Amino acid sequence: MSGQIIGIDLGTTNSCAAIVEDDGNVKVIPYRGGETTIPSIFAVDDKGNELVGYEAKRQWLLNPKRTVYGAKRLIGRDYQEGFVRKMGEYFAYDMKPGQQNNVTIELGQGREFTLQDVSSRILNVCRTVASDYLKRPITRAVVTVPAYFNDRQRQAVKEAGDSIGLEVVRIINEPTAAAMAYGIRRNLNQTVAIYDLGGGTFDMSVIDIRGRTFEVRATGGDIFLGGIDWDNALIHYVIDDFKAKHGIDLSGDPIAMQRIKDLAERTKIDLSSRTEAPFSIPFVTMTPEGTPLDINLVVSRKLYEDITAPLVKRTIEIAEMVIKDSGIQVHQLDEVLLVGGQTRWPAVQRAVLELFGKPPAKSVHPDEAVAVGAALYAHSLETDVQEHKVQLLDVIPMAIGIERADGDLHEIFKRNASVPNQKSMVFTTSYDDQSELTMRIYQGDQKEARKNELLGEFEFSGIRRGPKGSVRVEVVFDCSVEGILTMSARDKDTNKEMKTTVKVRGAA
Ligand code: AMP
Numbered sequence: 001m002s003g004q005i006i007g008i009d010l011g012t013t014n015s016c017a018a019i020v021e022d023d024g025n026v027k028v029i030p031y032r033g034g035e036t037t038i039p040s041i042f043a044v045d046d047k048g049n050e051l052v053g054y055e056a057k058r059q060w061l062l063n064p065k066r067t068v069y070g071a072k073r074l075i076g077r078d079y080q081e082g083f084v085r086k087m088g089e090y091f092a093y094d095m096k097p098g099q100q101n102n103v104t105i106e107l108g109q110g111r112e113f114t115l116q117d118v119s120s121r122i123l124n125v126c127r128t129v130a131s132d133y134l135k136r137p138i139t140r141a142v143v144t145v146p147a148y149f150n151d152r153q154r155q156a157v158k159e160a161g162d163s164i165g166l167e168v169v170r171i172i173n174e175p176t177a178a179a180m181a182y183g184i185r186r187n188l189n190q191t192v193a194i195y196d197l198g199g200g201t202f203d204m205s206v207i208d209i210r211g212r213t214f215e216v217r218a219t220g221g222d223i224f225l226g227g228i229d230w231d232n233a234l235i236h237y238v239i240d241d242f243k244a245k246h247g248i249d250l251s252g253d254p255i256a257m258q259r260i261k262d263l264a265e266r267t268k269i270d271l272s273s274r275t276e277a278p279f280s281i282p283f284v285t286m287t288p289e290g291t292p293l294d295i296n297l298v299v300s301r302k303l304y305e306d307i308t309a310p311l312v313k314r315t316i317e318i319a320e321m322v323i324k325d326s327g328i329q330v331h332q333l334d335e336v337l338l339v340g341g342q343t344r345w346p347a348v349q350r351a352v353l354e355l356f357g358k359p360p361a362k363s364v365h366p367d368e369a370v371a372v373g374a375a376l377y378a379h380s381l382e383t384d385v386q387e388h389k390v391q392l393l394d395v396i397p398m399a400i401g402i403e404r405a406d407g408d409l410h411e412i413f414k415r416n417a418s419v420p421n422q423k424s425m426v427f428t429t430s431y432d433d434q435s436e437l438t439m440r441i442y443q444g445d446q447k448e449a450r451k452n453e454l455l456g457e458f459e460f461s462g463i464r465r466g467p468k469g470s471v472r473v474e475v476v477f478d479c480s481v482e483g484i485l486t487m488s489a490r491d492k493d494t495n496k497e498m499k500t501t502v503k504v505r506g507a508a
Contacts, residue, residue: 005140005169005382006130007374009177010123010157012072012200012226013341015040016368017126018375019134026181026375028368029133037367038125040199042118043067044107052125064092064258066107070228071118073200074103075160076153092254120160127166140167142378144370146201147173148221148397150443151455151485158484169381171482174198175205176216176394177373178339182364183209184376184390190334191217192361193323195352196370197315198340200226204319206326206333212380215393218325218416220318225311227265227342233307234264238279238295246293248285256284260295271301272344305347312351319355325416335361339369394419396483403440403449412477415445420481426492429463429471436461437473438503441485457503460489464496473498 009016014037018028028036031053043056044066051059060067070091077084079097088095098104102114123143131138145157154171161168175194182192188209196203203221207214238260239250250256259281270277279297286292323330336352338360343349353359365372380390395418401411412423427437437460444452464471472492479485489498 005378009371016371018371020379076156180373
């Protein structure tokens with residue numbers, strides 16, 4: 001018996017674990033102190049101890065350079081990518097390129113961590129919280145990721161689990177999990193939209209719920225659009241204001257930045273229920289002459305809404321595109337589900353109401369729905385009772401294709417192609433005695449292959465020798481319900497399977 005599968009929402013800002021109890025009820029597992037969510041923060045203190053969750057959060061004002069948050073935004077990403085550098089402006093910790101160009105962080109005494117390592121520590125706390133609660137070891141989990149994650153990011157989360165002996169039996173998309181939390185036990189016949197705006201990412205999906213079958217019609221999103229961007233807008237505003245008043249740029253001072261960042265998020269949360277809030281930080285820095293300087297501002301909700309209006313607009317543009325891709329009209333949607341902490345922001349709620357013409361469903365808990373859905377799905381994977389099984393048909397968020405000789409992307413799976421899915425292509429040898437076939441696979445919606453994310457370079461070897469054009473190789477592309485691609489190749493005439501080698505994973 002391999003034990004119970006738990007559900008884990010691995011969030012950018014907060015993570016959460018849930019299980020289905022023996023009586024069938026879903027339990028979001030309380031962490032120490034009764035909180036159900038665990039901050040997705042990892043730190044190494046000056047004694048070299050690793051801290052995760054609240055322990056890490058508590059000390060981040062004093063130890064900003066060795067405190068990592070927002071890891072999910074950068075997992076499965078190349079250090080070279082422009083936005084990794086851009087995020088570096090906001091993160092106090094130092095990032096550098098590691099093996100295979102992974103983003104690596106140095107956290108004192110020469111200790112280096114990849115973002116995958118950081119995510120594995122967070123997954124481990126979720127697992128420990130669950131096993132303490134259940135009083136038995138946990139080795140398997142369903143883990144949720146943003147629908148807009150590509151193949152590499154999904155693989156990275158699986159590997160993060162593997163590295164701590166936690167088998168990620170299934171990766172599912174966050175909006176899909178939220179739809180399951182909403183509908184799995186209600187025998188519905190509805191088409192719903194899920195608007196999911198969390199700490200780091202925005203996802204929107206349109207899903208048909210028919211009893212226990214969940215079929216995603218379309219999905220879209222932006223993995224660089226979330227609560228952190230609201231915080232950053234206010235941080236920018238405060239820094240610019242301080243510079244204008246005192247001629248001092250606080251952005252190079254990690255302790256001051258951390259204090260501003262911390263207060264920015266709290267002010268944002270305050271302003272979702274108040275129209276004005278003070279923004280005061282005493283002794284934030286000193287003049288060259290040694291006079292202490294304070295930040296003393298009052299921020300109005302109106303001002304905050306003005307500086308973040310482009311963020312709301314971007315979510316609505318994506319939502320409109322997803323509705324269009326889903327092939328239905330807005331008024332045909334039965335319900336709108338709001339998920340993710342940032343959906344508490346009043347301007348988001350107004351924009352959603354305006355777009356959909358109806359208030360969001362009440363029964364969805366914005367912070368817990370994703371973990372609950374993951375637990376319910378995990379439970380359905382364990383059951384032998386046929387009518388309790390859940391059927392999931394998802395889609396991939398971006399096209400997957402191969403680079404053609406002219407440099408363009410030849411799409412194998414189109415954006416929003418349903419998964420699981422399988423496609424095959426037949427290639428003929430292009431020169432005499434050709435013994436191998438190499439192809440580069442990309443994911444993204446750009447016409448030019450190299451403008452998309454490189455998933456890998458694959459080599460199929462052991463091709464039967466013969467004159468050019470005489471040997472046909474059939475390559476099969478298999479995309480799982482998790483949105484993860486595997487490939488195989490065989491000789492079309494002899495049926496002999498070929499050896500597949502991944503020569504490069506990610507950018508070369
Ligand atoms: P999640 O990833 O779903 O845990 O969402 C966390 C994000 O929601 C963070 O950026 C929080 O600052 C944000 N958040 C939480 N509560 C509120 C609130 N009342 N108003 C605005 N944003 C919030």
